[in-house]
Amino acid sequence: MQQLKWLSKIPPKKLYCGLATAIIGLGIIGGVILKDHNKPVAAAEEIAIVRTAVIGTTKNTQEYTYSGEVRGRYESQLAFQVNGRITNRNVQLGSHVSAGDALMQIDAKDVVQTVNSNSAQVYSAESQLQLAESNLNRYRELLEGGAISQSQYDQYANTYNVAVAGVRQASAQYEQGTNQLDYTLLKANKSGIVSSISAEIGQVVSAGQIVATVIQDGDREVEISVPENRIEELRQAKDIKVTFWALANKMIAGKIREIxxxxxxxxxxxKVRISLLNPPPEMKLGMTASVTVVSSNVPQTITIPLTAIYQTGDTPTVWVVTDDILTLRSIKVGKFINETLIEVLEGLQQGDCIVTKGVHKLKAGQKVQAGGESL
Known part of the structure; x- marks a missing residue:
């Protein structure tokens, strides 16, 4: 009430002027505040986080892996030495045989008849020899008594020599026949395991036709197939390791025996044969093996992921991070190392930091935060 009384003492004209001045001042202050409030705030600079990799020194070695098979060092492919029809088969696949064991037999009837004929010829030749020898002895006595001439005696001496040669010829033919009879049996020349059989009972085979294979007891090897462009690298290999699909955690050292x-x-x-230095006893013939060959004297190269390449036009480029700023650099690429890596011939060097993923979302001069791995 006292305040109102105080206001009532002020002349109305002065009161209105004071209120108007106060309202105008509040309006000016409010406008300034509102202007400052509506003023746009400078946007914060965006820093992208990218996955990067640092180019490092590559090793001067290179590894190649080949699939192979466990084989025997010596494998005998056996065949009959005469023609005929197989009548017996005494072994199966995987059978262990000793030297001299009969594996198969062919019908020997014709060969037996030939041997019998040759035997009869031997008897006939021996009889002719006995007769020629008796005549020679008789006519020698007549020659000494002067009953016959020297020319007549020489005829009987020549007949004797012919009979001796006839016996030798018949004996040789008989021996040949007995050999043919022995050839009707296919025998193992060494102890080993039968790895293949390509003829059955009743089949007619010819001389020299392979009917069985015997892997000799002894050393075991791994056979691999190598393309011609890697033969020289294989010759210079400094380390060869052999693993087996069926034998986990088994790694055997090997060496090249034969190319x-x-x-x-x-x-x-x-075809390349790899000798095993200390083969495990669990290793079996025919097992699948992987042969890893470490080649030396390989030129140093730089390889980068395919995802790091930013292709613009005909020239491949990569994003290089320098002081957290992106720059685009042209490179020259070489051959593909595998499905994810490619060789770089020019444009990069050791220590360069490149972006490996998301390269199509970046721009030159952009500030980034690097983080990744070493190549």
């Missing part, structure tokens, strides 16, 4: 002088006409690859 075929000519490529296989069908596959155009070279």
């Amino acid at each position: 075929a002088p000519m490529a296989d006409p069908a596959t155009r690859t070279f």
Whole structure:
């Protein structure tokens, strides 16, 4: 009430002027505040986080892996030495045989008849020899008594020599026949395991036709096929490791024993035999093996992921991070190393930091935060 009384003492004209001045001042202050409030705030600079990799020194070695098979060092492919029909088969696949064991037999009736004929010829030749020898002795006595001439005696001496030669010829033919009879049995020349059989009972085979294979007891090897462009690298290999699909955690050292002088006409690859230094006792013939060959004297190269390449036009480029700023750099690429890596011939060097993923979402001069791995 006292305040109202105080206001009532102020002349109305002054009161209205004071209120108007106060209202105008509040309006000016409010406008300034509103203007400052509506003023746009500078946007914060966006920093992208990218996955990067640092180019490092590549190793001067390279690994190649080949699939192979466990084989015997010596494999005998056996065949009959005479023609005939197989009548007996005494072994199965996987049978272990000793030297001299009969594996198969062919019908020997014709050979037996030939032997019998040769035997009769031997008896006949021996009889002719006995007769010629008796005549020679008789006519020698007549020659000494002067009853016959020297020319007559020489005739009987020549007949005797012919009979001796006839016996030798008949004996040789008989021996040949007995050999043919022995050839009707196919025998193992060494102890080993029968790995293949390609003829059955009742089949007619010819001389020299392979009917069975015996892997000799002893060393076991791994056979691989190598393309011609890697033969020289294989010759210079400094380390060879052999693993087996069926034997987990088994890694055996190996060495090259033999490289075929000519490529296989069908596959155009070279057969290579790898000797095993300490083969495990669990290893079996025919097992699948993987042979890893570490080649030395390989030129140093730089490889990058395919996802790091930013293709603009005909020239491949990569994003290089320098002081957290992106720059685009042209490179020259070489051959594909595998499905994810490619060789770089020019444009990069050791220590360069490149972006490996999301390269199509970046721009030159952009500030980024790097993080990744080393190549």
